[in-house]
Amino acid sequence: MALMTGKEYRESLRNRRPLNVYMAGEKLENPYDHPIIAASINSIALTYELAEEGSDYRDDLTEISSLTGNRINRFCHIHRSPEELYKKVGMQRLLGQKCGTCFQRCVGMDAFNATFSTTYEMDEKYGTSYHERFKKYMLEVEEGDLVVDGCMTDPKGDRSKRPHQCPDPDVYVHVVERRPDGIVISGAKTHQTGCINSHHALIMPTVTMTEEDKDFAVTCIVESDDPGITYIYGRQSCDTRLMEDPDGDNMDAGSPNFGGQEALMVFDNVFVPTERVFMDGEWDFSGMLVERFAGYHRSSYACKTGVGDVAIGAAQLIAEYNGAARASHIKDKIVEMNHLNETIWSSSVACCWLGKETKSGNYLIDLLLANVCKQNVTRFPYEIARLLQDIAGGLMVTAPHAKDLENPETAELVKKFLGGAEGVDTKDRLKLLRLIENLTMGRAAVGYLTESMHGAGSPQAQRIMIARQADVQRKKEYAKALANIKS
Ligand code: SF4
Ligand code: FE
Numbered sequence: 182m183a184l185m186t187g188k189e190y191r192e193s194l195r196n197r198r199p200l201n202v203y204m205a206g207e208k209l210e211n212p213y214d215h216p217i218i219a220a221s222i223n224s225i226a227l228t229y230e231l232a233e234e235g236s237d238y239r240d241d242l243t244e245i246s247s248l249t250g251n252r253i254n255r256f257c258h259i260h261r262s263p264e265e266l267y268k269k270v271g272m273q274r275l276l277g278q279k280c281g282t283c284f285q286r287c288v289g290m291d292a293f294n295a296t297f298s299t300t301y302e303m304d305e306k307y308g309t310s311y312h313e314r315f316k317k318y319m320l321e322v323e324e325g326d327l328v329v330d331g332c333m334t335d336p337k338g339d340r341s342k343r344p345h346q347c348p349d350p351d352v353y354v355h356v357v358e359r360r361p362d363g364i365v366i367s368g369a370k371t372h373q374t375g376c377i378n379s380h381h382a383l384i385m386p387t388v389t390m391t392e393e394d395k396d397f398a399v400t401c402i403v404e405s406d407d408p409g410i411t412y413i414y415g416r417q418s419c420d421t422r423l424m425e426d427p428d429g430d431n432m433d434a435g436s437p438n439f440g441g442q443e444a445l446m447v448f449d450n451v452f453v454p455t456e457r458v459f460m461d462g463e464w465d466f467s468g469m470l471v472e473r474f475a476g477y478h479r480s481s482y483a484c485k486t487g488v489g490d491v492a493i494g495a496a497q498l499i500a501e502y503n504g505a506a507r508a509s510h511i512k513d514k515i516v517e518m519n520h521l522n523e524t525i526w527s528s529s530v531a532c533c534w535l536g537k538e539t540k541s542g543n544y545l546i547d548l549l550l551a552n553v554c555k556q557n558v559t560r561f562p563y564e565i566a567r568l569l570q571d572i573a574g575g576l577m578v579t580a581p582h583a584k585d586l587e588n589p590e591t592a593e594l595v596k597k598f599l600g601g602a603e604g605v606d607t608k609d610r611l612k613l614l615r616l617i618e619n620l621t622m623g624r625a626a627v628g629y630l631t632e633s634m635h636g637a638g639s640p641q642a643q644r645i646m647i648a649r650q651a652d653v654q655r656k657k658e659y660a661k662a663l664a665n666i667k668s
Contacts, residue, residue, distance in 0.1 A: 183246075183249075183251045183253050183324055184229075184232060184252065184326050185229055185325075185326040186230070186233050187227070187230035190225070190226055190229045190328075191213075191222065191226060193380065194213055194222065194380075195213055197380075197405070197406040198408065200212060200377060200405065200406055200412060201408070201410065201412060202218075202377055202412045203412065203413045203414065204217070204218075212377060216423040216424045216427040217414075217420050217421075217423050217424065217440065218378075218414075220423055220437070220439055220440030221285070221375070221378060221439075221440040221441055221442035222378050223280070223438055223439050223440070224280045224282055224283065224285060224440060224441065225284055225285050225286055225328060225375060225378045227276060227279055227280055227284060227439075228242065228254065228256055228276065228284055228286045228328075229254070229326070231275075231276070232254050232255075238275060241255075241268065241271060241275055242254060242255055243255055244258045244268070246258065246259075246323050247261050247542075247543075248316060248320060249320065249323065251323070251324075253323045254326050255268065255269060255272055255290075256286045256287070256289070256290045257319075257322050257323045257327070258290070258323075259293060259294060259297050259319065259543045260294060260536075260543055260544045261542070261543060261544060262536075262544055263533055263534045263535070263536045263544060265544065266480070266533035266536045266544055266546055267530060267533040269533070270480060270481065270483035270529045270530065270533055271483075273287060273481055273483045273487065274483050274484065274487040274490070274526070276484065277483075277484040277485065277487020277488045277489075277490070278488075278490045278491060279487075280436075280439040281436050281439060281488055281620065281625055282439050282440060282441045282488065282629075283374060283375075283441035283484070283627075283632060284441075284484070285378060285379075286328055286375065287481045288330060288331035288375070288478065289328060289329030289330055289331045289379065289381075289383060290331075290477075291331060291474055291477035291478040291481055292329070292331030292333075292385060293319060293329070293383070294473075294477055294543055294545075295470055295473035296315055296383065296385070296459055297315060297316075297319070297541055297543050298473060298539035298540065298541040298543055298545060299460075299466055299469050299470040299473060300312040300314075300315045300460070301539070301540055301541030302466065302469065302539075302541070303460065303463050305540070306466075309463075311458075312541065314456055314457075314458075314459065315459050318402060318456070318457065318459075322381075325380070327379075327380040327381060328375065328378060328380050328381075329379055329381045329382065329383050330373055330374065330375055330376045330379035330381070330383070330405065331382075331383050331385065331474065331478075332354075332370040332373055332376070332382045332383060332384045332385065332446065333370070333386075333387050333474060334370055334371050334372060334387055335352060335354055335368065335370060335371070335387040336352045336353075336370075336445075337352055337353065337387070338352035343391060343393065343394060344388075344390065344394045344397040345391075345394050345396075345397070350368070350396075350397075351369060352368070352369070353368055353387065353397045354368030354369065354370060354384055354386075354399065354448060355367065355368055355396045355397045355399065356399050356462075357396075357450065358450075359461075360452075362454060363452055363453050363455045363457075363458065364399070364453050365451065365452050366384065366403075366448055366450075366451050367448055367449060367451070368447075368448055369445060369446060369447045369448065370382075370445075370446045370448075371445055371446075372443040373444055373445070373446045374442065374443055374636075375441075375442050376442070376444050376446050377405070377412055377442060377444060378442060379405050380404070380405055381402050381403065381404055381405055382403050382405055382410075383400070383401075384399060384400060384401050384402070385400050385470055385471070385474060386398050386399065386400065386460075386467040386471060387471070388467070388471065389467055389471060390464040390467040390468075391464060392464055394464055394467075395462045395464050396462070397464075398460060398461075398462055398466075398467045399461055399462075400458070400460035400470065401453045401457050401458045401460075401461075402453070403448070403451050403457075407451050409450055409451040409452075410446060410447065410448055410449075410451060411447040411449070412444045412445070412446055412447075413444060413445040413447070414442075414444045415442075415443040415444050415445065417440075417443075417623075417627045418622060418623050418624060418626060418627065419434075419435075419618075419622075419623040419624055420440075420624055422434040422623075423437065423440065423624075426583065431583075432583045432608070432615055433582065433583045433615055434624075435616045435617075435619025435620070435623050435624070435625065436619050436620075436624075440624055440625075441624070441628045441632075443627075473545060475637055475642065476532075476545065476548045476551045476552070477545070477546060477551070478636075478637035479551040479552055479555030479558075479637045479638070479643065480529050480532045480533060480546045480550075480554055480555075481637070482525070482529070482554060482558040482636070482637060483525070483526060483529035485525060485558050485562055485629060485633055486522050486526045486529070488562070488625070488628065489521075489522035489561075489562060489565055490522065491620065492518065492522075492562075492565050492617075492629070493515060493518045493519060493522060493565070495569060495573075495613060495616055495617050495620065496514070496515055496518060496569045496573070497515055498613055499572060499573050499574075499610075499613055499614065499617065500515075500572055501602065501605075502601045502602055502605045502609070502610045502613060503601045503610075504601060504602035511572055514568045514572055515568075515572075517564075517568060518565045518568050518569070521561040521564055521565050522561070522565060524557055524561065525557045525561055525562075528551075528553045528554035528557055529551075531547070531550045532546040532547045532548075532549075532550035532551040532553075535547035535550060548646065548650050549650035552643040552646040552650065553643075555637055555638070555643050556640060556643040556644070556647065558633045559639075559643070562629050562630055562633045563630060563633075563634075566620065566621040566629065566630060569617055569620070569621055570617070573614060573617045576599065576614055577614040577615070577618045578618060578622075580599065580611050580614055580615070581595060586607075586608060586611070595607065595611075596608075599611065
């Protein structure tokens with residue numbers, strides 16, 4: 182079975198050992214039916230549903246495996262050309278349009294591709310067999326159509342200390358024991374996107390390590406239902422609105438069917454068999470892995486252009502509902518939103534088409550442009566959100582509760598006084614305002630704004646990479662040549 186249906190994916194989660202998931206002070210007996218978690222599962226399930234036979238998007242969501250020749254989900258794919266990198270970001274924009282939030286599955290895909298090429302180069306230097314081992318693991322991923330959480334961010338504690346200097350070494354995932362048949366790891370990973378909705382987690386180092394940090398230079402696979410893992414669910418703004426009316430239309434949730442997911446993941450002496458270890462102590466390759474993973478994931482932030490498309494659509498629609506769509510300043514603001522969104526898209530597309538083959542044979546995006554793309558993402562969605570709020574008007578934060586539309590004492594008053602343009606249903610107008618609220622300051626804003634800022638590395642991380650990749654020395658020579666400076 183190389184492709185699961187959405188239904189099979191949902192079942193595959195339930196068939197696991199019980200996970201240790203804590204939320205709001207309680208251990209969840211049944212995490213999958215919790216309205217907050219269910220919404221996040223729906224987002225990942227889309228990556229299966231749109232790949233199903235008969236789906237209009239099957240070609241966008243699937244690819245022919247370079248390892249087996251079978252049709253597989255693109256999220257399990259090792260990219261072999263600039264065109265495939267481009268198809269990847271196209272898929273991400275599409276999914277952003279469909280769920281309006283983070284669909285979580287990209288982190289693993291980006292981690293696969295970074296690990297694929299890094300293990301090849303490690304083996305070249307050290308004569309190890311990590312790459313063949315990793316390829317074998319990828320067969321399992323492809324054939325099982327697995328979701329794998331790419332786990333990079335360690336809690337870090339005191340940022341002024343290197344991993345080996347930390348008084349509590351658990352603030353970085355590290356090897357605590359080496360056995361003949363594998364390793365044992367402990368530590369934690371923070372804000373792990375989709376970790377509970379994943380089958381496996383691919384652990385990677387979070388920073389470039391030094392020789393003294395050897396035990397922290399570890400890359401390996403753990404099963405998400407390992408009893409040694411504890412998950413503490415991350416809150417999102419207005420998340421409990423999902424619990425208010427889960428069986429109704431839940432209008433106050435804004436976009437009730439979809440959500441993202443982040444959690445703190447703690448590893449307490451988790452055993453990893455040798456065949457699932459892809460770096461153990463090769464500290465001098467940690468930087469390469471981090472840089473390549475970050476590069477892929479920064480290009481993946483094309484997902485935000487899909488959410489941007491939703492934001493632009495919402496802006497146009499609310500302008501029409503308000504009777505303001507013909508005002509020239511509204512039209513101009515919508516042009517501006519499109520310009521910003523497509524500027525992100527252009528850097529994302531460009532870094533794919535300028536991608537180069539690595540020694541291992543897969544393709545790596547252009548690192549300079551991938552970092553420019555992500556730097557754009559740290560800024561433009563905020564401006565798009567500002568313009569969306571500007572066009573929407575203040576009612577998006579002063580509108581009454583959904584129940585006030587049901588209460589016979591208030592329903593007619595709400596309808597009469599909160600209506601918009603002639604012929605527009607007041608409830609539709611309020612629903613759209615809740616969507617805008619969600620996108621710009623609710624659960625979806627976690628994905629559209631804060632994740633845009635900090636996901637795949639905070640803005641300064643991209644600026645460091647831009648400084649490194651921009652080759653300013655060469656640019657100095659251009660200036661000197663034109664000015665006829667000989668020295
Ligand atoms: Fe994918 Fe975007 Fe979510 Fe990252 S933020 S996992 S790229 S949807
Ligand atoms: Fe992210």
